[in-house]
Amino acid sequence: MVWMNVDKPTKKCTLHMNSSCTYLQKKRETPNKGVGNLKLDGGWLSFADPKLAKLYHHSNLPEYELIDHC
Numbered sequence: 001m002v003w004m005n006v007d008k009p010t011k012k013c014t015l016h017m018n019s020s021c022t023y024l025q026k027k028r029e030t031p032n033k034g035v036g037n038l039k040l041d042g043g044w045l046s047f048a049d050p051k052l053a054k055l056y057h058h059s060n061l062p063e064y065e066l067i068d069h070c
């Protein structure tokens with residue numbers, strides 16, 4: 001499973017593929033960012049594999065920068 005951090009204010013999608021990444025370990029729900037859903041400022045979405053995450057980005061958020069973090 002991979003996670004994508006969708007950040008609406010900066011228009012960035014950051015893809016995390018390494019489960020030991022410190023960003024992944026720190027992810028949590030906040031008032032403006034969801035985990036498993038998008039809120040006002042975005043959130044964390046999980047995908048079965050990186051291809052599906054990239055497809056989601058391409059289909060839904062093409063104007064966002066896609067960053068491969070780990």
Ligand SMILES: [Zn+2]
Pocket residue numbers: 015016017018021022023024069070
């Ligand atoms: Zn990462």
